[in-house]
Amino acid sequence: MNVSLQNIDKVSALLTVKLEKADYQEKVDKSLKSLRQKAQVPGFRPGMVPMSLVKKMYGKSVIAEEVNKALSEAVYKYIQDNNVSILGEPLPNEDKQPEIDFDTMEEFEFLFDIALAPEFKAEVDAKDKVDYYLIDVTEDMVNNQVKAYTQRNGKYEKVDVYEDKDMLKGLLVELDENGNTKEGGIQVEGAVMMPSYMKNDEQKAIFANAKVNDVLVFNPHTAWEGNAAELSSLLKIDKEEAAEMKSNFSYQVEEVTRFVEGELTQEIFDQVCGKDVVKTEEEFRAKVKEVIANQFVADSDYKFLIDARKMLMEKVGKLEFPDALLKRIMRMNNQDKDEKFVDDNYDKSIEELTWHLIKEQLVKANDIKVEQEDVVNMAKEATRAQFAQYGMMSVPEDLLENYAKEMLKKKESVEGLVNRVVETKLASALKSQVKLNNKTISAEEFNKMFE
The missing domain is CATH 1.10.3120 (Trigger factor, domain 2)
Structure with missing residues (x-):
């Protein structure tokens, strides 16, 4: 076996590998013997198939496999032993590579294009x-961050008067054009709302200082600017129907719940x-x-x-x-x-x-x-x-x-x-x-x- 490297320029080279029969024949023979033991050919007992027939059946593919193994080992051993700094993988040369015929040839020559890493010096000092x-x-x-900790240790408390960011629970009832309960209209018991999340400030202001048992009239469609998802969730109807729902509603406040942050304690x-x-x-x-x-x-x-x-x-x-x-x-x-x-x-x-x-x-x-x-x-x-x-x-x-x-x-x-x-x-x-x-x-x- 002979491996040589020829520099084409500073950043590319041609690697040539020449393999002789002695470089791969021993492994070919070993592989063929192994195949002979396993081969199942009609008319022959296992392990008794003539070697000439085994060679005829598998010889070419075994030679190709062992030559490629020897070639791969030779290329990477040369690169490693000679500290060749390459980029990517060696590529088969497209111009000078001789034609390979595993049926007739016993000696092979392979040529690879090698991309070399450029030579330079990377260093820093106090001037940089x-x-x-x-x-x-x-x-x-x-x-x-401290507030996040106290909030995690906070709790919800029931209060009498609504303040911004409190949560309300109450009876939601659809009204007709005259402001009366609409016959067959929507009614939602235990409807939960947080007016602070309403998009319309005028509607939001209706709930300022609301007390338990107060009855307030507002327009959900205006309050949430027609957001079908919000209205569907509040009114318990599908989104298509919610998008068209523009009625006023009365809301009787049953509960006002406020989140109270925890105090900074040794436990926290x-x-x-x-x-x-x-x-x-x-x-x-x-x-x-x-x-x-x-x-x-x-x-x-x-x-x-x-x-x-x-x-x-x-x-x-x-x-x-x-x-x-x-x-x-x-x-x-x-x-x-x-x-x-x-x-x-x-x-x-x-x-x-x-x-x-x-x-x-x-x-x-x-x-x-x-x-x-x-x-x-x-x-x-x-x-x-x-x-x-x-x-x-x-x-x-x-x-x-x-x-x-x-x-x-x-x-x-x-x-x-x-x-x-x-x-x-x-x-x-x-x-x-x-x-x-x-x-x-x-x-x-x-x-x-x-x-």
């Missing part, structure tokens, strides 16, 4: 400036932060602010990597790629797409490939490795962040582990977690090497950067 956005945790953010402190971690409202608010700030770090690091990527790509400049070869690879990998797909997406794919190569160098230069423990911890962090969205800052370790185990059962989840680990470690490394231009901005300003 990158913006780093520190998201301001405002008192409003803390107040809203313990639920959110863990047993006896904080003792006072001041300590609790400080803890809430700390958690919100920590949640923003991941967002800040994400934006930092975007800006670092832009800086590095400008620093590296435009790289040379074997465009014709890469387009062939792209077409081969997207055979279900139309002919315009490659032309429309090639530039974007080159941009992503450039960043991938830059990131690969930086990961290697900073000796960034991903251990199983890193992936498990990232799964736990992702789980912890999900619970934090629902206000749970203190999540039991066994619950985190169970959720993490479920995430690690899915291949796509594992790949995503590995990428997050790499990017987290890379962001940490780069932040210590470049000059950070720290900027404190509001969450609204930060979010607008991604619109």
